[in-house]
Amino acid sequence: MKLDPKRALMTLAAPVLALLIAVVLTSLVLFALGDPVRDVWITMLSAPKPRQITNIVNGAIVLYLSAIAVAVGFRMNLFNIGVDGQYRVAAFAAAIFAGQGWLPGFLNIIVAILIAMLAGGLWASIAAYLKVKRGVSEVISTIMLNAIATGVVAWLLNKVAVKVKGSNATNTQEIPESSQLEGFKLIPGANNRIYTLLILAIIVGFLYWFILGKTRFGFDLRATGRSETAAVASGVKVPRMVMTSMIASGALAGLVGMPLLFGLDHSYGTTFQAGLGFAGIGIALLGRNHPVGIALAALLWSYLDTQSNALQIRAGVAPELVNIIQGIILFAIVIAYELVRRADIRLEQSKVAKELAAQRAVRTPEGAQA
Amino acid sequence: MAGITKRFPGVVANKDIAFKVRRGTVHALCGENGAGKSTLMKILYGVQRPDEGTITIEGNRVDLHSPADAIKVGIGMVFQHFMLADNLTVLENVVLGAEKLHGIGGAARTEIKRISKEYGLRVNPDDLVADLGVGDRQRVEILKVLYRGARILILDEPTAVLVPQEVEELFGNLRELKAEGLTVLFISHKLDEVLSVADDITVIRRGTTVATVDPKTVNARQLAELMVGSELPTPETAESTVTDRIVMRLTDITLAGGEGRNLLTDVDLDIHAGEVVGIAGVEGNGQAELVEVIMGMREPTAGRVFLGDTDISDWGVREIREAGVGYIPEDRHRHGLLLEAPLWENRILGHQTEAPNVKGQLIDAKAAKADTERIVKEYDVRTPSIFVTAGSLSGGNQQKLIVGREMSHNPKVLVASHPTRGVDVGAQSSIWDLIRKARHEGLGVLLISADLEELIGLSDTIKVILRGRLTGEFDPDHVTSQDLGAAMTGADGSHDEHPSDTTGAAR
Numbered sequence: 001m002k003l004d005p006k007r008a009l010m011t012l013a014a015p016v017l018a019l020l021i022a023v024v025l026t027s028l029v030l031f032a033l034g035d036p037v038r039d040v041w042i043t044m045l046s047a048p049k050p051r052q053i054t055n056i057v058n059g060a061i062v063l064y065l066s067a068i069a070v071a072v073g074f075r076m077n078l079f080n081i082g083v084d085g086q087y088r089v090a091a092f093a094a095a096i097f098a099g100q101g102w103l104p105g106f107l108n109i110i111v112a113i114l115i116a117m118l119a120g121g122l123w124a125s126i127a128a129y130l131k132v133k134r135g136v137s138e139v140i141s142t143i144m145l146n147a148i149a150t151g152v153v154a155w156l157l158n159k160v161a162v163k164v165k166g167s168n169a170t171n172t173q174e175i176p177e178s179s180q181l182e183g184f185k186l187i188p189g190a191n192n193r194i195y196t197l198l199i200l201a202i203i204v205g206f207l208y209w210f211i212l213g214k215t216r217f218g219f220d221l222r223a224t225g226r227s228e229t230a231a232v233a234s235g236v237k238v239p240r241m242v243m244t245s246m247i248a249s250g251a252l253a254g255l256v257g258m259p260l261l262f263g264l265d266h267s268y269g270t271t272f273q274a275g276l277g278f279a280g281i282g283i284a285l286l287g288r289n290h291p292v293g294i295a296l297a298a299l300l301w302s303y304l305d306t307q308s309n310a311l312q313i314r315a316g317v318a319p320e321l322v323n324i325i326q327g328i329i330l331f332a333i334v335i336a337y338e339l340v341r342r343a344d345i346r347l348e349q350s351k352v353a354k355e356l357a358a359q360r361a362v363r364t365p366e367g368a369q370a
Numbered sequence: 371m372a373g374i375t376k377r378f379p380g381v382v383a384n385k386d387i388a389f390k391v392r393r394g395t396v397h398a399l400c401g402e403n404g405a406g407k408s409t410l411m412k413i414l415y416g417v418q419r420p421d422e423g424t425i426t427i428e429g430n431r432v433d434l435h436s437p438a439d440a441i442k443v444g445i446g447m448v449f450q451h452f453m454l455a456d457n458l459t460v461l462e463n464v465v466l467g468a469e470k471l472h473g474i475g476g477a478a479r480t481e482i483k484r485i486s487k488e489y490g491l492r493v494n495p496d497d498l499v500a501d502l503g504v505g506d507r508q509r510v511e512i513l514k515v516l517y518r519g520a521r522i523l524i525l526d527e528p529t530a531v532l533v534p535q536e537v538e539e540l541f542g543n544l545r546e547l548k549a550e551g552l553t554v555l556f557i558s559h560k561l562d563e564v565l566s567v568a569d570d571i572t573v574i575r576r577g578t579t580v581a582t583v584d585p586k587t588v589n590a591r592q593l594a595e596l597m598v599g600s601e602l603p604t605p606e607t608a609e610s611t612v613t614d615r616i617v618m619r620l621t622d623i624t625l626a627g628g629e630g631r632n633l634l635t636d637v638d639l640d641i642h643a644g645e646v647v648g649i650a651g652v653e654g655n656g657q658a659e660l661v662e663v664i665m666g667m668r669e670p671t672a673g674r675v676f677l678g679d680t681d682i683s684d685w686g687v688r689e690i691r692e693a694g695v696g697y698i699p700e701d702r703h704r705h706g707l708l709l710e711a712p713l714w715e716n717r718i719l720g721h722q723t724e725a726p727n728v729k730g731q732l733i734d735a736k737a738a739k740a741d742t743e744r745i746v747k748e749y750d751v752r753t754p755s756i757f758v759t760a761g762s763l764s765g766g767n768q769q770k771l772i773v774g775r776e777m778s779h780n781p782k783v784l785v786a787s788h789p790t791r792g793v794d795v796g797a798q799s800s801i802w803d804l805i806r807k808a809r810h811e812g813l814g815v816l817l818i819s820a821d822l823e824e825l826i827g828l829s830d831t832i833k834v835i836l837r838g839r840l841t842g843e844f845d846p847d848h849v850t851s852q853d854l855g856a857a858m859t860g861a862d863g864s865h866d867e868h869p870s871d872t873t874g875a876a877r
Contacts, residue, residue: 216722216731223719226708232667233697233705234720235688345710345761352762355754 006347014340015286018332025328026321039315044307044325050190052306057187057194059302061201061259062273064295066280068208069120069252071289073138075212076225076245082127082142083253084277085149090120091257092153092172095268096160098261099173108179109262113200116254123149124250131246132239138246146277157268171269181262195263200255209291221245253277282330288337301326387423387579389572391522396544396554398564398585401574401597407557410574411526414555415447416440427522446520448511450527454499461495464514471517485516490546504652505536509543516552523547524555529563530791530820533652534855541567559597559795561590573597597795611644612830616678617814618664618695618783623673625659625838633659634838637673641783641814646805648829648846649818652858656838657818658700661787664816665697666690677783691720696781698772698789700818702765706772709761713753714742716760717775724779741778749774750800766797773804783814790824802828822851836860 023041030037048056066083073080080086094116098108127145130136161170183193212218224231224241232238256276257268265272283301287294308322387410391397401407412418414425416434425432432443440447454463464482465474472478479495486493491509499507508528515523525544529537544554544567558564564571565585572582573596580596588596618641625634634656641647651657662668664675666687674683682690691697697720699705707716718727718738726737742756749770753763760768769789776784786805790798805828809815819825825832826846834842834857842857 214732214735216728216733219715219718219722219733223708223711223722226710227704229701229704230706230708230719232687233665233699234722235686235691236722237686237688345759348758349762352754352758356752 010340010343014336015333018329018336021332022325022328026325029324030317030321035317036315040311040317040321043310043314044304044322046307046310048303048306050187051192054187054190054192054194056299056302056306057198058259058263059305060295060298061195061198062256062276063279063283063298063301064201065204065252065259066256066276067283067287067294067298068204068280068291069249069256070277070280070284071287071294072208072212072245072249072252074225074284074289076221076241077228078242078246078249079139080124080127080142080246080249080253081139081281082124082145082149082277083249083256083280084275085142085146086120086123086250086253087256087277088153088272088274089123089149090116090254091261091272092157092268093119094254094258095172095175095261098175098179099267101176101179105176105178108176109181112175112179112261113255113258116258117251118254120254121247121251124253125243125247128243128246128250132242154270157270161269162267169269169271171267174267175262179262180266183263193263195259197259197263200258204252204255205291205295217244253280256280282326285330285337286333387574389579389582391553391555392570393428393553394548394551395569396548396556396567398556398558398568398571399574400557400559400561400564400571400593407574408526411447411524411557414440414445414524416445441518441520444519444521445524446515446518446522447524448508448515448526448528450530452507452511454507454510456498456500458499459495460493460497460499460502460510460513463499463510464495464517468518471519481517482513485513489513489516489543489550491543503536504531504654505539508532508536508540512543512547520552522553522555524557526557527559528556529558529560531653533858534822534851535859537563561593561597565590565593594795610830611810611812613643613645613812615643616640616676617643618678618816619676620664621674621676623660623663623670623675625656625663625668626671632671632838634663634670637838637840639816639833639840641816643782643812643814644809645830646809646815646817646828648825648832649816649835650822650825650832650844650854650858651818651835653820655835655858657787657835659838660835661697661700661785661816661818664690664785665695688723691779692723694780694782696776696779696784698769698776698784698786700787700791702768702772707760707768710759713746713751713756713758713760713763713771714739716771717742717745717756720775721779745771745774745778749777749804764794766793769793769801770797773801777804777808781808781813783816784808785816785818787818788820789817790819790821822854825854826851834858 027037027041030040066087069083069086070080094112097115098112101108103111123145124142127136127138127141130141131138157170157172160172162173181196183196184198186194212222220231220236220241223234224236224238228238231241257272260273261268279301283294283297286300287297304322304326308319311317311319311321399407399410409418413420414434416436416439419435425434427443427445432439434440434443434445437447455466458466461479461482462474465472465478472481482493482495485491491513493506493509493513497506499510502510508531512523512525528540532540541563544556547554548569556564556568565588568585570582571585571588571593573580573593575597583593583596618639620637620639623634623637624632627633637660639647649657649660659668663670666682666685666689670683674681676682677690677693677695680693682693685693703709708719714735718733721727726734726741728734729737739756745751746753746756751763751767751770751774753767760771763771773789784805789805790801793801802824805815805817817825817828826849829846832844832846832849832854833840834844834854836858837860841860844854844857
């Protein structure tokens with residue numbers, strides 16, 4: 001009904017263009033440093049083995065949750081930079097609870113997940129409160145809270161850590177085996193498994209789409225993001241909206257660590273994967289806050305991460321190179337989207353004008369209407 | 371003495387525009403809003419580039435890529451909305467961005483004084499802009515442009531924010547500029563003003579130049595007919611429909627401002643069913659705040675608002691709108707629409723909790739779309755479809771959509787803030803018709819407008835607002851624009867009873 005091939009093409013063109021730019025610029029960097037450009041790309045673009053495919057999907061699941069958490073904020077112009085801190089606080093809280101094994105198997109998981117959401121939401125509510133009551137930019141407060149989260153969690157971890165003989169790892173009590181999720185064997189030929197909580201990611205993606213797109217609450221949230229002034233005039237209570245969406249974002253951030261906790265680590269410790277919150281920001285941008293777009297972006301991100309592991313061995317280049325690639329993709333994509341957005345507006349305006357002019361030509365002189 | 375020729379064929383908003391401006395004249399450019407004036411202005415000032423066509427100044431073809439280019443060839447623009455920093459002095463505002471010309475100190479001050487004197491602008495470089503009135507600010511804007519060496523001034527709707535007395539003053543300044551050999555391009559759709567000040571008038575209609583006429587040989591009606599291509603509508607209402615049933619009552623509304631000064635003081639207002647109450651006032655005298663208090667966007671410091679018999683003072687915006695207060699905001703881009711959202715989503719905006727937009731907690735997209743189609747048809751919103759973004763429509767069509775949306779929920783009271791601002795004559799008359807129709811059906815309307823003709827034509831009662839107080843009441847049948855203008859500026863002495871208002875807190 002409104003699918004315009006020209007516009008659809010432009011929408012697709014942006015990420016493709018961004019990828020190309022990233023490839024070119026990265027190659028230049030490699031070339032300038034005298035690294036083997038060809039070998040790097042052969043490694044990066046080689047077909048992943050089944051085991052790696054599983055890793056890519058698993059990585060994407062976690063990134064997806066993180067990006068959705070960020071996207072909830074983005075949709076109303078809130079920059080929740082604090083997903084990183086929120087998911088660590090949440091994973092820690094959930095790990096402690098689940099480790100006690102007070103509840104039997106499955107119930108233990110459900111309640112632990114709810115606790116994670118609660119913890120993430122509470123942590124985010126500090127930033128929300130500061131913004132609503134004190135006008136503190138959420139960007140600043142969430143960055144600060146990330147640092148605080150790091151400190152608080154590390155300190156608490158030391159207090160509750162279970163000492164295992166012969167290991168200097170610091171971990172919470174391991175969750176009982178009945179509450180560990182084995183995973184699905186989805187990829188043929190792989191002996192490792194996809195996180196069971198893939199289901200959680202799918203549910204979250206669906207709810208995100210449904211709530212934002214189809215409900216009154218979602219409409220209010222998007223309206224606030226598009227124009228706060230118009231939202232206020234339409235009856236949206238913006239402070240309450242900020243509070244709600246920030247807490248929702250934090251609660252979703254709380255889910256980020258869950259696939260790892262139940263499917264991989266089985267406890268929270270110093271080795272628990274970090275930095276997922278920041279990756280989520282990039283992926284939300286790349287995926288244009290769209291539930292499917294974010295899924296694709298998360299897969300791409302995870303693909304790059306996974307493929308980079310072989311760089312050291314096969315091309316003699318540090319795997320951190322992938323950070324450069326990801327960084328450039330982000331820069332390029334942000335610029336490309338903005339260009340496409342502007343072109344889109346122009347295109348539509350001229351299209352509307354043209355169609356109206358065409359209508360006019362058929363109609364009788366319009367003054368008669370007046 | 372080649373003058374200027376400009377031609378912009380091919381642009382969607384402007385096509386085959388061609389006209390010449392003689393040096394040392396005031397040339398008026400008039401056309402209804404949406405006719406393409408603003409696009410043309412942006413082209414002239416280098417903000418946008420024409421797809422085709424040329425601009426020639428003094429015989430030289432110029433290519434304007436940016437406002438900086440325009441300034442270089444001597445084109446200066448005075449925008450409708452002033453671009454001044456309130457917390458800086460006139461001097462600082464003028465030199466801002468032009469520090470290289472005369473520095474920022476004594477030399478600049480001397481230059482400002484010289485320009486001010488030469489053109490009779492009466493601008494004092496050391497005044498704080500925040501302390502200046504609208505007319506003064508406009509003169510600062512003009513000075514700013516002259517300071518940058520402009521020989522051709524473009525004034526975009528300069529009188530929109532002025533009261534009649536200030537308009538006269540502005541025209542005096544323009545004549546002064548003209549006498550000094552400067553060229554003024556004056557954009558307006560107020561015909562009387564155009565006729566009184568211009569040496570030549572070019573009429574734009576539907577993005578193209580229709581005619582260039584001599585003001586001495588045409589009258590306002592002929593000019594208007596050129597503009598619309600049909601007869602000029604008038605805002606007059608027929609017989610009174612005022613009843614004695616009060617639909618909205620404001621009692622002693624006071625709103626404290628930031629610095630001990632009240633934004634609103636003791637506002638008492640009754641709106642009866644079938645009555646249009648007009649509020650006249652120079653912008654910034656509390657009209658916007660009054661609307662915000664009524665709509666629940668601001669809590670008054672004191673006083674109550676009643677809708678019928680219900681006290682709605684403590685209600686939120688949503689409850690108030692649900693209870694039947696329609697709202698046509700002053701700035702539709704900021705408060706009335708989501709520019710990047712499609713029309714049907716904009717139809718939901720402001721009525722997110724009401725049928726047909728929602729079913730329970732869910733948005734009923736299907737019904738909302740169907741109803742948008744109806745609004746588009748009934749209110750003559752010119753759009754190719756309901757899926758285009760609101761931002762791609764012209765101002766008049768955006769406004770018709772808003773009016774249609776508000777009227778679709780059977781309001782008891784309609785708060786209409788500048789309902790026809792930036793709207794073309796065709797849309798203007800249909801909006802007037804709608805307000806009249808609503809009034810006939812027993813709606814109470816609060817009409818806030820800067821267009822005195824509109825106020826006098828539509829209102830049953832006109833109240834004047836000055837520094838947050840309702841200072842006068844007029845019968846629109848026996849009041850002239852001049853009387854209203856005097857009351858609006860306080861020149862009629864009506865504000866003398868509160869001489870210390872500007873500094874101390876009231877009461």
